[in-house]
Amino acid sequence: MKKIFVLDTNVLLNNPRAIFSFEENEVIIPLAVLEEIDNLKTQGSDLGYNARETSRLLEELRNQGNLDKGVKLENGGVLKIVINGELRLPKGLSSSKMDNRIISTAIDIMEKNSDRKVIMVSDDINLRLICDAYGLRAEEHSSSRLNEEQIYTGFRELSLNSKLIDKLFSEDKLSIEELNAEEKESFYPNEFLQLRSGDKHKNTALTRFDGENLVPLKYNDKQPAKIRARNREQQLAMELLLDDQIKLATISGKAGTGKTLLAIAAGLSKVVDESIYKKLLVVRPVMPMGKDIGYLPGDKEEKMAPWMQPIFDNLEFIVHRNKDNKYAYEKLLNSKLIQIEALTYIRGRSVPEQYIIIDEAQNLSLHEVKTIVTRAGENTKLVFTGDPYQIDNPYLNFHKNGLNYLAHKFHDQKISGHIMLKQGERSELAEIASKLL
Structure with a gap:
């Protein structure tokens, strides 16, 4: 069953092409989101640029069909603009706040599509919390979210035979081809490595991978x-x-x-x-x-x-x-x-x-x-x-x-x-x- 993703304004302001990142599912933009984008499009900032870019993309899609009924996207999904004329705000939410109007649209879509999974997509933490409080599933836009393994530190430690570390000092380089099979890893250019020997000599060396070899640091005395x-x-x-x-x-x-x-x-x-x-x-x-x-x-x-x-x-x-x-x-x-x-x-x-x-x-x-x-x-x-x-x-x-x-x-x-x-x-x-x- 295809899912329904309701987009918050900040998703489009961070990346106007986010509408194409939901595979073959249905993507919905509430009217309140269009109003917020329209209010920002005259700004000279990057927010203004992304607002204008979003409007241009939507205009291109509008020329392909009726956005109210749905237009096919290049990835097989469908984009719709929903005008929720009858606000269905949960008790306690003010209709004067634009975020609440967006949530109202998502809740209305959820109640009308009980057989499908409806997901609010927002980079606003507070909006996601409010959605959870009212039983509406909410997620952060994850196309550019890095997981823990993708957070690059630029540094790692490596255990080596003491003789190889001695060779590094004598020749000012150490080819990764000389490392044992279990020590060979995918090093990145300009990644730093702390070499340590596990034997009684306990040699250590700070090195940088120059794309081909491990080499000593150049600016120790600077x-x-x-x-x-x-x-x-x-x-x-x-x-x-x-x-x-x-x-x-x-x-x-x-x-x-x-x-x-x-x-x-x-x-x-x-x-x-x-x-x-x-x-x-x-x-x-x-x-x-x-x-x-x-x-x-x-x-x-x-x-x-x-x-x-x-x-x-x-x-x-x-x-x-x-x-x-x-x-x-x-x-x-x-x-x-x-x-x-x-x-x-x-x-x-x-x-x-x-x-x-x-x-x-x-x-x-x-x-x-x-x-x-x-x-x-x-x-x-x-x-x-x-x-x-x-x-x-x-x-x-x-x-x-x-x-x-x-x-x-x-x-x-x-x-x-x-x-x-x-x-x-x-x-x-x-x-x-x-x-x-």
Whole structure:
């Protein structure tokens, strides 16, 4: 028996082509969803873009038939738009709220199709909870949801014979063909491996898979802007940040692990000391991308100040560490070599020859990270940092956010790399608090 899927607005705003992801089942869009999409289509944000794209797709389908009666989709399913003129809201739900009107439509469809399974599809947790309370099955849109096995950490441990580790040190590489059959695994480009010998010699080595061989780390002694790695994962992050062959680096980790500080330090070094890039651009979502800052008082800089303060804090820390070169870094902050922007303003731009850091990337949707990555011009490096355990976007979670999704999709590309930081380095108090509270 074919199922009936009722779509919430946020599903289409995250991915307009979601209507084609339900196989041969029936897909229903309530009238209230169309009203919400119509209200958003004039926005200049990604939400506005997706609203317009949804309208275009629906118009193409409308030209193929009557959406009220149902139009065949390319995957064999059927799409309908349902106008529920008679609201059948459960007691306690206000009809003035658009979410409740969408739930009402789904409940009406469920009661009229008792022989079929009706499922409300929404990325809104609260809406799904309300549906459960009224006996209506609700699910998150799962086409882009990552399971635990798909969360890429960028690091693994491997047990090896001590002689092979000695060979790595003597030849500066170790072919994976030399590993035993049980040790051969599918390694990803720029994945890091901690090699350990199980014998009495207890040799260890930190390596990176370069696509063909396991090789030692290259930047062990580097301290960009006098910032040094303080633990193993930070050292691995430095490898990604300082390697000019890696054009996309994703760094995740909880608060206080040093993600932003390491990225800014590496960016400053590449722009000022090595002149590899013409500019360091640090961008941050004011809120989840697409929200405006117009409601805040003051000019653009004053509006952005509360959201950009963590970036300035890290820059001030780096300037303090570089007292002998303090004038150069202060001059840098006042020059056009470094630019700090709200993420909203990067849309529509092409940015060549820049070192770009996207902070708080866990709050970005899948479409938003695509928008940002496609802005990259020739000789531009993108660094995404964020904490996937601390997400402010109500429609995203650990298993479904732009940062983890980007790391997963690019994990087999030679021009990208990822590492998940684990150990907090902000202070002893901050580290204890993150564990206890």
